[in-house]
Amino acid sequence: MGKKTPKHHKHVEAGARIVDFGGWDMPLHYGSQKEEHHAVRQKAGMFDVSHMTIVDLKGDRVREFLRYLVANDVAKLQDAGKALYTSMLNEDGGVIDDLIIYFMDESWFRLVVNAATREKDLAWIRRQAEAFSVDVHERAELAMIAVQGPQARELAAPCIDAEWREAALELKPFYGMEAGDMFVARTGYTGEDGWEIVMPAAHAATIWDRLTAAGIVPCGLAARDTLRLEAAMNLYGSDMDETISPLEAGLGWTVAWEPADRDFIGRKPLEAMRANPDKRRFVGLLLEDKGVLRNHQRVVVDGIGDGEITSGGFSPTIGRSIALARVPAGDYDSAHVDVRGKLLNVRIVKTPFVRNGEVRIEL
């Protein structure tokens, strides 16, 4: 038996199929993952993401510490509540995890890291934090619900205390704020507008019920995965891990090279990779034939070499199969994928596949 979120019994009541995810018992779907997916694209859905790990970093030198700890630069965070997406690298430039950092105040930054990487992340952060006298405090008593979709904020707003509701609705994308005993951020992992709401675990089940009553559709991890794939958002452990640099996982944009004298962990090996452009590309694939692309299938680029699908699946919004893949460098716009011995045709496309309810690629 895995760990259970504060809303676990709610999921079971709602008929959820439960699976293990990073040691947690989590709902995979509540009936139809396709319907859940469409609910988020067209109206509003919600996910129990209480398994994700919230870590508060406090101390006078916390900003200086984070400028060393992660590849993106928290110097970009100057407005209270602003969020930054980044990768955290090891000494070899491999990705330990990807995370979001919120700037709360000058002595307090909040991190949200993945569930499956929790222990190694905490150990790594604590080890690096010592030299900066930064306090690393895991907030295991907090739960998190992501409400996502074009109507998500509007439908969820009544759950925010009236005193803070207006301000929460005015949050700009990628900002968060404290709202009484909640923390509300306009972030997500679906390519839709919405909030991620952090609350004391003791209140989570009640809020989940209120959100359900407001018409927000409970969604499982399966829909979360197809939504994030359509939005071309990376999944740790699938699209990148400690043996892969952010440059090989389409995360080059999260590496802040300037200022050149900022020393962050993994910078030196990363600069060497950057200087050698003969690297692998990270691309989106659209299947031209019938079938479904899956993780680890071989991508064959005629005359150039092989690559691999890192996240593949069926896109409910597009009605065809899509994938993210690591492929050899070179100038080409089509390839083949080996699906059970048959070479199917794929087109290289610019991601995201879908954003804000709209298909963004040419079909």
Add this chain to the structure above:
Amino acid sequence: MSELPGDLLYTKDHEWLRREDDGSVSIGVTDHAQAALGDLVYVELPEVDQDVTEGGDMAVVESVKAASDVYSPIDGKVAAVNDVLADDPETINTDPYGDGWIVRITPGGEIDESAFLTPDAYQALLDEE
């Protein structure tokens, strides 16, 4: 849980067989299997006249989340495939024992019914899971 059709034979791999009047055998996946797979999005069918062997891969059903092989429960030759599934794979979700049949096989020899599960035996298997 819906009732299992009483006129079918079942396998441990959650497939069903129906002996048709013309001597052929229709094969599909059970309601339990389609529920476990979730929304189906693609079915890879064999060629008509293709030889199939007991326990060998014959078709693939793919849901949003996973691909799953469909094994031939008997030796024989493919007599027909359900072309409806090419455009409407979700027919397996909505009618697994009827319009969602997958392949019809002309058996290569006598069928040993004792090699399969009766509805009661299959129900017992589901109850164990």
